[in-house]
Amino acid sequence: MxxxxxxxxxxxxxxxxxxxxxxxxxxxxxxxxxxxxxxxxxxxxxxxxxxxxxxxxxxxxxxxxxxxxxxxxxxxxxxPADTALIPLALAASANDPATADAAIARMKGTPLGLLVPALTQWTAFAKRAPASSASTATDPAARRFAVETRALLSIAGGHVDEGMTALTALGGAGAALDLRAAAARLLVGAGQGARARTLLTPEELALATPANPTLGFGVSWLLTRVAGELASAEPSPLSIALTRAALRADPTNDRARLLLALSLSSQAAQRAALIVLDGIAPTGPFGESAATARIVILGAAGRGAEALTIARTAAVRADSTANDWQRYGDLLAQAGREAEAAPWFRRLAERPGATWSDWLQYGGALDRAGRWTDAEPALERAVALGPDQSLALNYLGYARIEHNENATAATRLLARAWALKPDDDSIADSLGWAYFRSGDTARALPLVERAAIGEPTNAEIDEHLGDIYWSLGRHYEARYAWRAATVTAPATDETRLTGKIADGTPPRARH
The missing domain is CATH 1.25.40 (Serine Threonine Protein Phosphatase 5, Tetratricopeptide repeat)
Incomplete structure (x- = not known):
């Protein structure tokens, strides 16, 4: 020690x-x-x-x-094992497979040993030597990375049909984006643009910039691939080590640059993260993602006003995109400025190809801004476009209950939502609340009790449960539920909840 x-x-x-x-x-x-x-x-x-x-x-x-x-x-x-990444990356950048092999040998028997089978395939390719079979890897993760590498190297070696067959076995268009993007880049570099496009969605086609299968490219891709897998896990110094090494191996790897910035931000190094983002070209394949990340990181750094200014500048440009409108609208909504967010969400809802979720977002902003009359048609449009979308059904049904409007139709919407997602506690609470507001307490109570058990930190559900208990004369339990609600309720609800705890509340059900 x-x-x-x-x-x-x-x-x-x-x-x-x-x-x-x-x-x-x-x-x-x-x-x-x-x-x-x-x-x-x-x-x-x-x-x-x-x-x-x-x-x-x-x-x-x-x-x-x-x-x-x-x-x-x-x-x-x-x-630590990741110190071996430094000489590996430097050797890969210099296209020096022998030195890279020495660094790879240091990884054996360490947590990074799972990369060894894939890395040795890249060094063998660089030396124009036969590669070991991907199937020799015993660890499942090691085998997966090795098989992915074999698919890429098949394309790089001119065996395009073999590589495409391997990619199909790995999921084809449903495989990991980092893998598909790398394959597409190699295909474009080999003059196979048409086949590259079959691996990407229209929104992903910008990623298909041409690439040559150098050792730097291969090592950088693999380290970024692993860092991408770690991105959804707890922040780790390993993510930073992997992405820094990926950038040493291939300084043009903006995917690694983006992951590095997010990893730094997750460890409270926002200033360093913003500097890293500066290296991503705004008009490049990762420009949009970098712009979104910058706004998120600024918010995490307590620089929300600056984030809003940047987002607004992008949104009002003559050549602004739907992504720009979404980012700015989201920031306004997060700041509680729903009335200002609504026009930007309306742009999204009224554009060609808009979905039910766009209309739900727009209608929700109008509702929270106190414009229920305008919100209801937007929410109805969301349900019309997504008749089997429980989120849209739940929002419209619950909003109608809260606005004392068309309770019978609202309850039907909520019943449909619950039938679609019977394990969703929020929907169970909404349906139970609708029953209670209609006077059917017997059907309401078990639903809301179940929801409270499933979401014990949901203040709204706890308050509903307290109201129902009070209406049944179970005053001790009602006050207990309201006290539970105060723990996680926003400050704006504190006066109402403390008043209920002190004086009780009249039943809200209509008999």
């Missing part, structure tokens, strides 16, 4: 180390990296300092410091 406090030469060096920790915790990666570099200079063999310097350097993109710290960790025998 490493010592918890590093032994440094003097007080100034200790101060640099402690400043680095403080800056890192607050997301100031550039400051932290500079301080860790000073501390490592003062204690050049200290693995405690080195590991922090290594992680901070990866986040900041300081290759020299990352390599220096990795050497210290390796000499101390405590280097």
């Amino acid at each position: 490493l010592a918890s406090t590093p032994a440094l030469a003097d007080g100034n060096d200790v101060a640099a180390y402690l400043r680095g920790r403080s800056a890192s915790a607050s997301g100031h990666i550039d400051i932290a990296t500079a301080d860790y570099a000073r501390a490592l200079t003062a204690a050049p063999h200290n693995p405690v300092v080195a590991i922090r310097a290594y992680r901070s350097a990866l986040a900041a993109g300081d290759d020299a410091l990352a390599l220096r710290a990795a050497i210290v960790l390796d000499q101390a025998g405590v280097a």
Whole structure:
């Protein structure tokens, strides 16, 4: 086990180390990296300092410091597995398969060992040597990456039919986007644009920029592929290590750049994330995704006003797109400015090819803005376009109940929604509430009780349950449900809920 406090030469060096920790915790990666570099200079063999310097350097993109710290960790025998990614990426960038093989050998027996079968196929291709069979990989994940790599290398080697057959076995148009995009890029690079287009949807065609099957391309793709798999998991330093290495191997890999920015932001390094996004061309294949990520990251950094300004600038341009309108509308709605969001959602709903969800979004914004008369036709349009969409049915039915309008028709809508999704607690609550408002408490109670069990932190359901209990004279249980509601209810509901707890509430059912 490493010592918890590093032994440094003097007080100034200790101060640099402690400043680095403080800056890192607050997301100031550039400051932290500079301080860790000073501390490592003062204690050049200290693995405690080195590991922090290594992680901070990866986040900041300081290759020299990352390599220096990795050497210290390796000499101390405590280097994490991902330090092997640095020499691997540098070798791949230089198209040096022999050096890459030495780095790959270091991964065997580590958590990154699952990449070895796929990586060795790329180095064999670079050396024009026979590759080992993908089936030799024993770990399921390792085998999957190896089989995907074999499909790509078949295309790269001119065996396009074989590669396309392998892609079909891997899911064809339903395979992972990173795999399909890589295959399409190789096909375009080989003059097979028509076949490339069969792998992508119309919205994805911009990803099919031509690529050559270099070692840098292959290693960068594989590391990005793994980072993409990790993107939905808990934030991890490994995601940063993978994407930094992917960019060293292929500096044009904007997919890796995007994943790196999101990983940095998830670890409170928003400033570093925004710098990474600056490297993505606005008009490139990942320009739209980068624009969305920038707005999300600015919001996470507490710079919501700046995010709104950027989104508005894009939305009002003469050449603005549906994505621009969506981003700006979403931000306005998140800020509680539903009335301002509604016109942008209306643009989406009225464009050719609009779906039920576009009309639901528009109608919902109008409803929350207090414009029920305008909202109802939009919500009806959503149901007409999506007659089997439980979300649309539930929204319109519940809204009509809340607006005291056409309770019988509203209850039918909610019953349809519940029949479509009988395990949805929100819909069960809506239907139960509709029964209660119509005076059928016997049918209402079990539905709302079930919903409260399924969603114990849903304040609206807890309040409904309290109202029903009160109407039945079960006042103790009613107050208990209302108190539960106060735990997660928004501040705007506090006065109403505390009033109910203090004085009770008259039954809301109509008899």
